[in-house]
Amino acid sequence: MLSAVDHVQLAAPPGSEDKLRAYYQGVLGMTEISKPPVLAARGGCWFAAGAVQLHLGVEEDFRPARKAHPGLRVTGIEEYAGRLRERGADVVWDDNLPGHRRFYSHDPVGNRLEFLEPLPGD
Template sequence: MTGGILAIHHVQVTVPADRMAAALHFYGHTLGLAEIPQPARDRPEPGAWYRVGAAELHLRPDTTAAGDAAASRRHVAFAVADLDRLESALAAAGSEFLPDARPVPGQRRLFVRDPGGNRVELMEQP
């Protein structure tokens, strides 16, 4: 297993801004997910984070134009053992790397697009 994918760390789900209240009710009340605190850097943003077993679900409003998958914040995040090794393998495969628009101090991570254009986050775990 190149790069040592360990687990899904989190999945970010986006919904139209005008449906956010309904989505918060669905995930928090209907499904009964336990809301967890968001990091201070994310608190001004609307939405919620939930614990799902060992993983997290991040719920945010989609502020992109309809159908603009390239600009969407939707993504899956994998916890990895060796980010450098995985980055080399992705580069060799010709993967499209994306800038980290919101670096997290002390967290090594990178973003790529999968062949379908979906954003994938890879986070190195200590």
């Protein structure tokens, strides 16, 4: 029986760890978590915010995820979108999900990310 999503992994090109740290820590406000040494040798980096974990793994023939994406639930979505904009990230609002406010953004290597918050009463 499935009980939870442990993490979501996105791909990244070799040598992009500093850009990823700047974005996932500096823009999104996540904390970098240590990878086990055997996995750290492969490159990439892992981040967490509360129970949410995103793992960025190095892929030699990298292509950003432009359609596939993690959906990240946010509290205070207007303020969070402002935080991203203030730090230079794109914010593209989408009103097509009933009962939610949501927007999309892209990390510095082009991966798509969705941020959403249920509307009050839903």
